[in-house]
Amino acid sequence: MKVLLLENVHAVARETFTRHGFDVEVRAGSLAEPELIEALQGVDVVGIRSNTKITAAVLDAAPDLRAIGCFCIGTNQVDLAHATLRGVGVFNAPFSNTRSVVELVLGEILALARRLPEKTQRMHDGVWDKSAKGAYETRGRTLGIVGYGNIGTQLSNVAEAIGMRVAFFDTADRLAHGNARRMGSLEELLEESDVVSLHVDGRPGNAGLFGAEQFARMRPGAVFINASRGMVVDDLALREHILSGHLSGAAIDVFPVEPKAQGDLFESPLRGLDNVILTPHVGGSTEEAQEEIGTFVSTKLTAYVLTGATSLSVNLPDVAPAPREGAFRMALLHRNVPGVLAAINNTLAAAGVNIVGQSLATRGEHGYVVTDTDRLVSDETLASLRHVAEAVNLEAWSDDAE
Template identity: 60%
Template sequence: MTATSTLPERVDDAEVRVLLLENIHADGADFLRGKGYQVETMTRALSEDELIEKIAGVHVLGIRSTTYITEKVLQAADSLLAIGAFCIGTNQIDLAATTRHGVAVFNAPYSNTRSVVELAIAEIISLARRLHEKSTSMHAGVWNKSAAGSHEVRGRTVGIVGYGNIGSQLSVVAEALGMSVVFYDIDDKLALGNARRCSTLEELLEVSDVVTLHVDGRPGNAGLFGDEEMRRMKPRSLFLNLSRGIAVDTAALRQHIESGHIAGAALDVFPVEPKAQGDPFVSELQGLANVILTPHVGGSTEEAQQDIGRFVASKLRTYTAFGGTSLSVNLPEITLKSDGQRHRLAHLHQNAPGVLARINGILGDHEVNIESQSLSTRGEVGYVITEVAAEVGPDVLAELASMPETVRLRQLS
């Protein structure tokens, strides 16, 4: 890891510039404005080139799932302290690069879990009852009261691929509806209720009447579900993807729906998604019977977006003002309450032996008394917050910043 030592930074609340993209809930912007921050909002995502032009002077950036944070963007971000992903996933952010640049990343790993679960349940029932088809026929003036192809979900087996926050809660709700639950996860997860863990994905596919994906966006999940996996599914089973568009081969899915092997599908995410409201959308799955397509709205309920707005904005404020990194995606975690009396030095550095001793040696040489100190490490970086009674002088800060291991140094009130 290459050190990116910078001059000591201090930004007062009134100087903090915030850019929030992709129609983030107003509660998040209002919270940050209430702290004195200068907040600019935009309703759409920005391309890499657009973001490079826009990000100079921005201290805090808020995005959702469609704006990508690359090395080029970070190189252009001359003031960026933190990024808030107002969603669950962070695969749209180059986390290794943000860490190298000393930029903290926060997300909302739990805030929209219930919203996604409720959409999954609604779509399972709708597909099983073929409600989408019946509604379309009614709008076209056709009365079709036939029960053919319409089934209850009670007694059916749902196979959950990915048993994290969403998958596990879906497990509980599905079981409450009378469904049997099996799941597959590459990590060792504790089964909830009467759910049964499958040792392989193939085992899950062979027994499930409904297969629903709830995986993250790590590169290994690209192409997770293709022609081979669909062939292994039970005839006339249902398929859902409310996780990541890159996980599914949609062309193969169309073939299996057209052949009748898969009886219906619901997708909320796609390999390529429009950047703004009203932009055109194209998919191989358009026009198919008993296929529900939704525009990445799994977490888009008023309740979830409000919770996410408040939660992530609070994390961004805590970090910029006090240095706290609780639930940071990429930096070591330190949680300290501020009594408003002490000053803080926040030092992000390469995780190497002796760094803390050298920091304390510099402070001791300048007769700076340490009142409290917390250190945490994570992978290649370490993070230490040192509380002192008074602001330290520029000579002390310059010496700390010039340490070869220093990634970022900030002085906080």
């Protein structure tokens, strides 16, 4: 089986696939849709980060593709609904780089409070500007966290540890950590916070979440940080509020349009502004986080492709089957309607095949069943199962295949 890894996925992923007998191709950058379609011919598994877009057109043009690994937190770069319709499993690393993002944001909070970006630039320019003007301690100031998930809650904990007060807003019902206060609305949070840090996901409803109206609501002299998704923020509006002096600084790690490859030209209306930190989408880019992500996602992908396990899949029902008990295993993704399991079992019984183990789970509109049998299932019987009315995709494993 063939694996294609894009966007500088950590070398440990390649090692994992190679150890399991996969043929691995590695490319440094992301690929635009036409090049991606060409590259995916004959590929069983593709590994990407945030810049590669797996659209419905890409999925339709990649008939051999069985699994997608997002070596990052987000999966909004993948058409998940269409991947499910095509029977392609999608996996990501929802927790592996949490600490790395939190440490970057904490460092930015401290740096912006002391106006370090402009101080260090003036020193490099040969200007000695020893002044306390505009420099503050973070102790006792309020950090407003928008999005209180894995990253938001850990940031909440470390911010309290350095003496900050924490407020948060989330549309989901989240348990407050420590002394953090839940705000009833985003507007309320903006009006109370000295620092606002975004940690929302990439769902379409979050596009344009933060614009001129929200920046205007922020406290005069406040700081803004975005380490979530580029499409969430209107960078032109942010520029105007920095230039006007309404905001005292910002740190931005993600952008609506990002260069495709290392060394490509980066364009942004935020370039050249005092007390603004711009980083090239490196929130989770530490050696520790990238190695952990590489190990986690590649392990999930190999388990799925080699055994049918879908544990922690983004788009498929969660099934963690026991080690194969018989001579043959098959996994059927199907529409979640009554009678599918009976149809599978009746088809096997009619063929004289005995079931020795079976695991089933459903998720929304789909179900997923892994079945072990005491002997090989004939091609004719497999064809019958593939033509079960509600079947989406069927994969099979046998000792012969291994």
